[in-house]
Amino acid sequence: MLDKTKNIVVTVTFSVLLILFFLANILKKDTEISTTERRKLESFPQITIKSVLDGSFSNKFEKYTTDQIIKREEFRKLKSNIELNLFRKKDNNKIYMYKNSLIKIEYPLNEKSVLNVANKINEIQKNYLKDMKCYYSIIPDKNYFTDSKQYITMNYKKLEEIMQKNVQNAEYINIFDCLELEDYYITDIHWKQENLQKVVDKISEKMNFKNMLTSNFAKEQITEFDGLYAGQLPVKTKKDEIYTLTNETIKNAKVYHYENGKETKIYDLEKINSNDKYDIYLSGSTPLITITNENSKTNKELIVFRDSFASSLVPLFTEGYSKITLIDIRYIRTKDIEKYIEFKDQEVLFLYSTLILNNSSVLR
Numbered sequence: 001m002l003d004k005t006k007n008i009v010v011t012v013t014f015s016v017l018l019i020l021f022f023l024a025n026i027l028k029k030d031t032e033i034s035t036t037e038r039r040k041l042e043s044f045p046q047i048t049i050k051s052v053l054d055g056s057f058s059n060k061f062e063k064y065t066t067d068q069i070i071k072r073e074e075f076r077k078l079k080s081n082i083e084l085n086l087f088r089k090k091d092n093n094k095i096y097m098y099k100n101s102l103i104k105i106e107y108p109l110n111e112k113s114v115l116n117v118a119n120k121i122n123e124i125q126k127n128y129l130k131d132m133k134c135y136y137s138i139i140p141d142k143n144y145f146t147d148s149k150q151y152i153t154m155n156y157k158k159l160e161e162i163m164q165k166n167v168q169n170a171e172y173i174n175i176f177d178c179l180e181l182e183d184y185y186i187t188d189i190h191w192k193q194e195n196l197q198k199v200v201d202k203i204s205e206k207m208n209f210k211n212m213l214t215s216n217f218a219k220e221q222i223t224e225f226d227g228l229y230a231g232q233l234p235v236k237t238k239k240d241e242i243y244t245l246t247n248e249t250i251k252n253a254k255v256y257h258y259e260n261g262k263e264t265k266i267y268d269l270e271k272i273n274s275n276d277k278y279d280i281y282l283s284g285s286t287p288l289i290t291i292t293n294e295n296s297k298t299n300k301e302l303i304v305f306r307d308s309f310a311s312s313l314v315p316l317f318t319e320g321y322s323k324i325t326l327i328d329i330r331y332i333r334t335k336d337i338e339k340y341i342e343f344k345d346q347e348v349l350f351l352y353s354t355l356i357l358n359n360s361s362v363l364r
Contacts, residue, residue, distance in 0.1 A: 095233040096151060101186050102229035102237060103142045106358060109154040111162060113360040118166035120363055121350050124305065124334055125169055128343045134170040135207055136350035138163065138357065139309045141189065145181035159354060170350065173206045175199050185240040188227025189355065190278050193312040194219055194243045200316045207347060209320035212298060217245035217316075222269070225277035242277050249293060249319045258288040258340055266291065266315045281311035287331035288340055291315070296322035301346040305329060307356045314351075330356075333364045 094105040125134060138160065143153045156176075164172055178198035184191050197215065204210035222242040230237060244267050255264045264283055271279040282289060285308055301323045304310055307330065314324060325341060356362065 092233055095229055097233070097237075098146045098151065099181060100237070101142060101181055101184065102227075102233055103146065103151075104189070104229060104232075105152065106141055106143050106355060107152050107154050109158055110358050110360075111158070114159055114162045114357050115166060116360045117352065117357050117363070118163055120329075120334070120360070121170065121305075122166075122168050124337075127334075128338060128341075129348055132343070132346060132348055134348040134350070135173055135203075136163070136167060136170045136352075137173040137175050137203060139191070139351065139353040140176050140179060141354045142181060142184050144176070144354070145179075154354075154358065156354065159357060163357070170348075171206070173203055175202050178202050185227050187230035187237055187240050188225075188278065189229070189353075190227075190309060191312065192243070193245055193281065193316070196313055196316065199313065203349070204317070204320060207349070209300070209317070212320040213317075214247065214319060217247055220244050220246060222267075222280060223272050223277055227278075228276075242280055244280070245316060247319075249295065250315055252293075252295060253315075253318050254292045254294070255282060256290045256292070257283065257286055258290075259286055266318070278308070278311070281315065282326070284308075284311065285328065285331065287328050288337075289326050291318060291324040291326070293318050293322055293324075298322060301325070303327065303341070303343075303346045303348045305348070305350045305352075307352055309353050310351050329364050330362050331364070 183195040224239040268283040
């Protein structure tokens with residue numbers, strides 16, 4: 001009799017909790033954006049006869065319920081901790097922790113993708129950069145610095161070989177040995193500006209503007225932040241810190257944004273309130289900008305075809321040029337470039353991370 005009563009109490013209690021949880025989810029106001037994952041969450045799908053019959057409503061409704069469940073962040077953290085600590089999985093959603101740094105698995109090497117980048121560089125050179133001195137450099141992602149026996153990594157040597165074999169009329173500047181894991185943020189894909197002096201030295205020496213640079217930077221802490229991977233692997237980690245390296249040249253330089261005609265400083269401190277604090281550097285992802293150094297001692301100009309890593313590196317080149325143009329062909333078609341840029345005797349640097357080389361479909 002006691003066992004029967006106990007079973008009834010447990011069943012009723014569970015049923016009440018289930019009903020309360022169900023009602024709480026119905027009454028809960030939908031959340032529009034996940035700040036930790038940096039994406040828009042699913043909203044309730046529109047019900048139509050077509051969407052019901054073709055199954056699209058049920059698919060979207062399933063995503064909606066997953067995205068809008070009450071205490072979603074807590075459930076995500078619980079799931080990650082169970083998989084990593086109880087089931088001893090090395091990664092969660094392809095993200096793992098190595099030496100206290102969060103890293104996303106980038107594997108395998110996509111040789112066709114790398115070749116596509118090489119061909120894209122050759123195409124741009126042929127169409128716009130004839131008789132101009134060109135260089136290219138590859139930024140390793142954080143996987144490069146992990147133990148390949150413990151975690152699976154792509155063949156970086158093969159990646160370099162493909163680029164060196166196929167990129168024409170451009171000198172390769174190898175910066176792999178200028179970096180280590182500690183030069184990257186703990187919770188993000190990007191590198192730390194304050195740790196890039198070796199990279200600056202290597203590139204500026206190869207491109208013959210090292211004598212124009214000074215290392216007299218003032219290091220300023222701007223803000224703390226949780227990077228992209230902190231939201232994708234919800235485990236407890238130390239917060240990252242954004243620093244800027246500043247001198248009089250950087251302070252006085254002007255940045256012009258072709259997309260909206262806006263003029264900003266090199267460090268856009270309005271971005272402190274954005275979801276991605278790394279956007280402080282050159283205002284983040286933008287198709288076409290110029291940095292003008294009106295106090296330059298030279299009339300040399302530089303064009304950089306780049307991804308987001310260049311946003312924190314290129315400001316450190318400012319003293320070496322009167323004008324630096326940054327082009328991001330993830331957001332502007334190559335055939336549209338000449339509408340805005342007059343190509344005439346500039347130096348050219350192609351600067352891409354291995355993440356872009358291995359996923360080059362994002363280039364237009």
